[in-house]
Amino acid sequence: MSAGVAAITMPKWGLTMTEGTVVGWLKQQGQRFAEGEEILEIETPKITNVVEAPSGGTLRRIVAQAGATLPIGALLAVVAADEVPEAEIDAFVAGFAVVEPSAGQEAEAEGVKPRDIEVAGRRLRYLELGEAGGVPVLLVHGFGADLNTWMFTQPALAAGRRVVALDLPGHGGSAKEVGAGDVESLIDAAEGALGPLGLERVHLVGHSMGGAIAASLALRRPEHVASLTLIASAGLGPEINASFIDGFVRMARRREAVEVIGLLVHDPALVSRAMVEDVLRYKRIDGVSAALAKIAEAWFPSGRQSLDLTGRIAELAMPVQVMWGRDDRILPVAHAEALANRLPVHILDAAGHLPHMEKAGEVNRLIEQFIGSVSERVGT
């Protein structure tokens, strides 16, 4: 393979992705870009995401045009310096072979499957990526979501550390029976999962209701928590979009789901049909609507949040950062802005309530840098 000539290939995001569709190119053929710049958009099983440049260079050849649906690993474009001759680019494209997963890799892929643990007699599902090394990361999703909400986050953080994504009770592949479903019971579940998951000390990352759970756990058991990242977190003010919560609990049909799920993002056009279908498939399972109704009643009674942690932020003993989408229509960005004089707060433009999916690259970088700086400080 020629030195200095690199392929951009179809990425694999999340468990179920086997192929992706090129939505469009954000750089023209012949254009130069720096590392981290957005190169193209890919439609995935959930939401359209951007591919960022792994390194700087020139987009010498676009191989896959907009609209093309290709398997993971397929050649999308060729990146090289300007001085590399055209013939070498031709040869690279002609000689490119999609890496067939070897037996070993397939066995590894077999291993990357959600597993179950039992916490207080209840089955909880989790997915683990990465290998033991640095302090592990625990990802806690929000109301009505599941571990797949971390499809862009989890693989990005998994270099050199374990990254575990948990399904909360009543969610994803976990048991649908939630008991009281109140704040305490969900914190209990998250805390109870640490032992069976072999997580002594973690970087906690929580989104929305999962943020409030993560923050509560950090207050309750600070010795387990190395750092705390709160993404569009609940528990930081009383306001919440009650019609979203209500709609999510009630919705049974695609038409309703499209509308409700559209509230989650800055640009509803980015939400794929498969994402809506996944949410509906979850909602159709016996006990799910009842579980969500219980949780909603305990956490968000009469359209307000019952848990307010704003007075306790100062008690958090570990480094804390906050991220929020500027166009969040579920939890107001004002909740983040109110913390800006006390904590590092990152407001992301062109993002709604799912910045970790809508602005995956940026959020991943912020988490990675934050975790890195914490590890340096404590010398681990």
Next chain:
Amino acid sequence: MPQKSIRQALNEALAQEMRRDPTVVVIGEDVAGGAATEGQRDAYGGVLGVTKGLFAEFGEARVIDTPITESAIMGAAAGAAVTGLRPVAELMFSDFFGVCFDQIFNQAAKFRYMFGGKAKTPLVIRTMIGAGRSAAAQHSQSPYHIFTSVPGLKCVVPSNAYDAKGLLIQAIRDDDPVIFCEHKLMYDLRTEVPDEPYTIPFGEANIVRDGDDVTVVALSRMVHYAGEAADILAKEGIECELIDPRTTSPLDEDTILESVERTGRLVIVDEATPRCSIATDIAALVADKAFAALKAPVRRVTAPHTPVPFAPSLEKLYIPSPERIAAAVREVHGYAG
């Protein structure tokens, strides 16, 4: 998630509902396999193995193996339904509806209406449809359009195992009579099916694939043939939006109309005969409510107006094929007015 066949998905739906609700009973020919004969009961679990294991778990009071008498099965089931049970009755071949149609058409379908809304009839009739096994003219038909035409009956035509399980549980919990049509060539078709019970609402079509050029509505096994056609057509640059209505009564009119309003072109694929059929019904619906959106005539790809032939070569010609579907789509796509 585990992969399951339609047969397994249906069996799981029946077993889970029978565990959840003691009023759910199964009744039909051979559902417990060979009553009043020598040998092991429930050895096969119905002629296609869908009820396997139910007799052993729930016993003969809830898995009722009957003589060959469709009129008695449907009469007993309709009466049981209106007096408090939730029977799942099996009409082995849908072609046999003729001998028990009074019980279905005139009794079960009418109870709620005749009793001023005070009676409910939570009856499910599972029945086999479809050609393709050289079972000849009396064992190969797809008469779901006849059930669909009866007010008071609901009609389900699943095309995959995920839908089959969710729709059968929905049918069992529904308070009206539901005809549940299983295509005899699809029992081994597998897809991901959750272990937990779940329901799919009636009257909600599944959009199998998105496309902007031509709307294709297909039913039951034809969903898969239409999918094959769409694959061929995609290579030619024609993108089909493939809609599986899942239930023909109620019918999700909005999903079909919204799609046609966008594409302006419609092909309907239906294994049944063409006169007074679902294909004809949907064509009428679109002519009625989306006429201004149409850029080309509506095309129906159906069986011919004949009995199903026994000869395998003729039967193959009888059933709509991916090639015929693709040709119809090309025709409406290329229509210049």
